[in-house]
Amino acid sequence: METFDTIGIIGAGAWGSALALVASRAGRKAILWGRDAETVASVNAGNGNPRYLPGIPFKEPISGTIDLSEAASADLLLLVTPAQTLRAVLRDLQPLVASGTPVVLCAKGIERSTGRLMSEVLVEELPQARPAALSGPSFASDVARGLPTAVTIASADGALADAIADSLSAPAFRPYAATDLVGVEIGGALKNVLAIGAGAVAGARLGKSAEAALIARGFAEIRRFARRRGAEAETLMGLSGLGDLMLTCSSVQSRNYAFGIGIGEGAAVADLLARGRPLAEGAMTALIARDLARREAIDMPITEVVAEIVEGRLRLDAAIERLMRRPLKREEA
Ligand SMILES: NC(=O)C1=CN([C@@H]2O[C@H](COP(=O)(O)OP(=O)(O)OC[C@H]3O[C@@H](n4cnc5c(N)ncnc54)[C@H](OP(=O)(O)O)[C@@H]3O)[C@@H](O)[C@H]2O)C=CC1
Numbered sequence: 001m002e003t004f005d006t007i008g009i010i011g012a013g014a015w016g017s018a019l020a021l022v023a024s025r026a027g028r029k030a031i032l033w034g035r036d037a038e039t040v041a042s043v044n045a046g047n048g049n050p051r052y053l054p055g056i057p058f059k060e061p062i063s064g065t066i067d068l069s070e071a072a073s074a075d076l077l078l079l080v081t082p083a084q085t086l087r088a089v090l091r092d093l094q095p096l097v098a099s100g101t102p103v104v105l106c107a108k109g110i111e112r113s114t115g116r117l118m119s120e121v122l123v124e125e126l127p128q129a130r131p132a133a134l135s136g137p138s139f140a141s142d143v144a145r146g147l148p149t150a151v152t153i154a155s156a157d158g159a160l161a162d163a164i165a166d167s168l169s170a171p172a173f174r175p176y177a178a179t180d181l182v183g184v185e186i187g188g189a190l191k192n193v194l195a196i197g198a199g200a201v202a203g204a205r206l207g208k209s210a211e212a213a214l215i216a217r218g219f220a221e222i223r224r225f226a227r228r229r230g231a232e233a234e235t236l237m238g239l240s241g242l243g244d245l246m247l248t249c250s251s252v253q254s255r256n257y258a259f260g261i262g263i264g265e266g267a268a269v270a271d272l273l274a275r276g277r278p279l280a281e282g283a284m285t286a287l288i289a290r291d292l293a294r295r296e297a298i299d300m301p302i303t304e305v306v307a308e309i310v311e312g313r314l315r316l317d318a319a320i321e322r323l324m325r326r327p328l329k330r331e332e333a
């Protein structure tokens with residue numbers, strides 16, 4: 001099996017830092033690239049990442065750098081900047097990455113300007129890379145603390161997925177290899193949209209029954225979308241689909257769920273978005289998924305209302321009424 005001794009992590013936010021700790025715990029040399037010199041200096045001084053993972057000590061060695069070429073020369077790269085920044089980051093990486101380098105996409109989103117999945121952006125901008133994705137139920141703070149976590153690592157090249165899983169496996173971090181890259185990406189991106197919806201229902205105190213209904217019917221939308229893209233049904237039932245959906249739609253640790261709670265409690269979406277941080281990828285993904293669903297005639301009514309709420313064009317009570325008044329239908333997805 002191929003082995004990857006050095007792992008370059010691109011993006012020193014919460015998830016990139018947590019994954020750098022994982023790589024180090026797995027016995028690899030972890031090179032964490034960040035554009036913020038202060039954060040990188042803090043990591044190198046052994047003081048962790050107080051901006052994104054406050055209060056969590058970094059006990060394992062990580063080599064921080066602001067020099068992209070240093071991280072880009074690693075045997076394996078993890079790309080961990082937000083979805084909408086992926087293309088620009090890949091353009092910077094293009095002259096620095098050796099042919100055949102495996103690149104693991106860790107952002108959960110779809111590109112707004114093109115509707116492309118992260119792997120499609122990767123193929124366009126860094127064709128010399130071997131694409132893979134890491135997804136699943138995993139809060140950065142849990143992983144950084146060393147709490148037990150399982151994720152999916154997918155690549156169309158099954159041997160590569162196995163090798164990446166092997167290289168990242170650590171006592172409290174258990175990766176499962178998979179080959180359905182598209183299914184893994186879709187589950188990870190679209191669960192964030194439902195987390196906003198579920199959070200809004202929770203924030204408005206509409207009851208756990210309503211939350212469960214939204215999650216279950218929203219999951220039917222994700223499966224519909226994934227089926228159309230050729231994903232395997234079982235993928236959506238796994239860690240990167242149902243697993244991450246359960247986590248993100250039920251925990252205030254989730255930034256998407258928390259964003260939804262804010263909406264449900266009556267905060268203006270514009271105010272929530274203007275705060276800019278923490279990152280709620282689903283706010284952007286809702287708009288893209290709605291547009292793609294319309295273009296491809298996929299019935300996604302919950303995604304539709306979440307998108308309109310995010311756009312500030314629909315109130316939560318009107319959204320619920322619209323969903324409840326839809327013509328009755330058979331339950332099958
Ligand atoms: N946090 C989590 O629990 C998990 C997150 N993810 C996914 O990982 C992705 C990243 O999330 P997360 O790390 O939490 O986000 P954070 O907001 O914690 O960090 C984002 C990082 O990306 C950097 N960044 C932003 N824009 C650019 C850019 N244009 N070029 C280079 N670097 C940039 C930021 O740098 P700066 O500080 O300088 O702005 C920051 O270091 C998201 O898609 C998210 O869905 C997946 C699983 C778990």
Ligand SMILES: O=C(CO)COP(=O)(O)O
Binds near residue numbers: 108136137255256280
């Ligand atoms: O993807 C995540 C957990 O698996 C993190 O979710 P949030 O981005 O909503 O915090």
